[in-house]
Amino acid sequence: AGVLWVPNNFTLKERGIDDRKEDCIRYQARFSYPERYDPDDPRLGLSEHEYSLLEAFYDNASVAVDALRESGALNVSEWRMFFLDRPATDYLDHVPENKVPAGRALGPLNEDGSMGGGETLMQQLGGAVAERGIKTLLEHRAARLVQDDADRVIGVQADADGATVNIRASKAVIFATGGYVHNAEKNNVYQPMRMYGSCAMPGAEGDFIDIATAAGARLGNIGGAWRTQILLEEALVSPQLATGVFFPSGDSAFQVNKYGVRVVNENRNYNDRTEAHGYYDPSHAEYPNQLLFMIYDERTARAFAGVYPVPADPADAKYVLIGQTLEELTAAIEKRLGEIEASTGGLKLNASFTANLQETITRFNGFAETGEDLDFRRGKHAYDSEWHQAFSPMNPDSGWPANEHPSVTMHPLRDEGPYYALILAAGALDTCGGPIIDASARVLNSESQPITGLYGAGNCIASPSNEAYYGSGHTLGMSMTFGYIAANAANAEPRT
Numbered sequence: 210a211g212v213l214w215v216p217n218n219f220t221l222k223e224r225g226i227d228d229r230k231e232d233c234i235r236y237q238a239r240f241s242y243p244e245r246y247d248p249d250d251p252r253l254g255l256s257e258h259e260y261s262l263l264e265a266f267y268d269n270a271s272v273a274v275d276a277l278r279e280s281g282a283l284n285v286s287e288w289r290m291f292f293l294d295r296p297a298t299d300y301l302d303h304v305p306e307n308k309v310p311a312g313r314a315l316g317p318l319n320e321d322g323s324m325g326g327g328e329t330l331m332q333q334l335g336g337a338v339a340e341r342g343i344k345t346l347l348e349h350r351a352a353r354l355v356q357d358d359a360d361r362v363i364g365v366q367a368d369a370d371g372a373t374v375n376i377r378a379s380k381a382v383i384f385a386t387g388g389y390v391h392n393a394e395k396n397n398v399y400q401p402m403r404m405y406g407s408c409a410m411p412g413a414e415g416d417f418i419d420i421a422t423a424a425g426a427r428l429g430n431i432g433g434a435w436r437t438q439i440l441l442e443e444a445l446v447s448p449q450l451a452t453g454v455f456f457p458s459g460d461s462a463f464q465v466n467k468y469g470v471r472v473v474n475e476n477r478n479y480n481d482r483t484e485a486h487g488y489y490d491p492s493h494a495e496y497p498n499q500l501l502f503m504i505y506d507e508r509t510a511r512a513f514a515g516v517y518p519v520p521a522d523p524a525d526a527k528y529v530l531i532g533q534t535l536e537e538l539t540a541a542i543e544k545r546l547g548e549i550e551a552s553t554g555g556l557k558l559n560a561s562f563t564a565n566l567q568e569t570i571t572r573f574n575g576f577a578e579t580g581e582d583l584d585f586r587r588g589k590h591a592y593d594s595e596w597h598q599a600f601s602p603m604n605p606d607s608g609w610p611a612n613e614h615p616s617v618t619m620h621p622l623r624d625e626g627p628y629y630a631l632i633l634a635a636g637a638l639d640t641c642g643g644p645i646i647d648a649s650a651r652v653l654n655s656e657s658q659p660i661t662g663l664y665g666a667g668n669c670i671a672s673p674s675n676e677a678y679y680g681s682g683h684t685l686g687m688s689m690t691f692g693y694i695a696a697n698a699a700n701a702e703p704r705t
Contacts, residue, residue, distance in 0.1 A: 212331030212682030275691035282337035288316030362662035388640030389415020402487030406444030430669030436483035439636030442528035459509030469565030580615020588616035650695035
């Protein structure tokens with residue numbers, strides 16, 4: 210979407226909204242480190258290093274985006290949610306620490322003043338690079354660092370068409386090369402849950418981890434990722450995906466595990482929601498949520514047709530499982546799981562699946578009638594309902610009535626079939642672990658000292674926010690900010 214999450218940004222200031230540093234860092238600390246967050250501690254329960262990174266982000270994010278605007282490299286304005294005339298709501302809008310729960314997300318404008326997307330952002334930044342005559346070497350893969358006798362990084366070696374190319378750095382080297390999500394070996398070693406696919410660029414194979422550790426870099430948050438659910442069937446064709454299930458569509462729909470029970474608020478943000486797949490049941494020594502099944506009825510199939518992941522026509526989508534009854538739907542799921550058992554560790558539905566699914570429907574329908582989800586609070590907070598309306602629009606020509614129940618996120622499932630199921634698995638936008646940096650974006654060694662001349666930003670480093678995804682545009686906002694910090698700090702280095 211090309212969105213940047215920027216606290217205390219210029220649009221908030223123009224509207225007279227004071228996004229105070231103390232308040233914003235409290236929100237970040239609460240979201241990033243909930244197990245250690247202490248509102249009465251001067252550093253909120255964080256280490257000095259962790260706190261300094263959050264400070265650096267707040268202090269530089271708005272400055273960075275203003276610098277890009279003033280230089281002409283980026284044309285951004287207040288980003289409004291799709292189909293809604295309001296600022297974007299943060300991904301943890303309802304905690305008391307979040308004093309400015311909407312309005313931190315910015316997006317690029319097209320030349321005609323309309324709101325752009327990711328390609329607009331890339332075109333503007335790419336154009337700025339071209340205008341300044343900055344040389345871009347494609348077909349080159351960074352392979353190793355070059356250091357002098359004092360261990361200062363003075364360049365890189367790259368592999369290019371079978372040859373080794375030496376590239377000297379006049380002051381320093383900055384890596385912003387993506388995570389390791391498309392490296393199957395690293396996923397198996399580092400990730401705490403099975404990751405089936407990602408919409409990251411294919412080159413996200415974690416090269417910087419190996420390059421930096423060879424120079425003595427210390428690693429952090431190595432099992433972290435910006436997570437999203439994905440359609441398992443698409444990932445089995447290729448783990449390099451075009452998109453993820455960021456916002457499940459439909460209102461007469463929910464997700465269940467192998468036991469036929471709900472385990473998560475289906476309308477939570479994609480990063481937090483996907484964590485449900487990694488739950489380990491010590492009593493049964495299994496991951497009962499390894500796969501989740503999105504169950505929906507004819508209303509969602511037709512009224513939300515074409516709103517991903519619901520296809521325009523279920524008959525044309527092989528990944529949709531259909532049953533006229535719940536028993537038939539269970540049989541269809543079991544049959545498909547049997548066909549793909551080599552990719553799932555032989556996962557099977559529990560014998561109680563159908564009976565539990567019927568009970569789940571009855572309970573969910575009751576929640577839809579009252580508008581209160583007593584199990585997972587779906588629809589209770591602004592994030593749930595506002596993002597649902599933005600990314601789950603009804604087809605106005607479907608002939609199905611609008612949802613008139615108390616929560617727009619929930620509608621009772623019909624008493625008769627057909628019923629549908631999609632198989633969802635854990636995926637990611639990218640990983641977010643790697644070499645640790647300090648507040649100046651300098652890569653640190655095993656003794657927590659800077660490796661002179663080496664900087665990092667983006668998904669290739671240990672994320673300054675840990676694994677918290679503050680709001681729409683969080684990853685790009687964080688990458689831009691620490692890229693800005695790194696560039697300024699590197700520019701202050703003496704020439705090699």
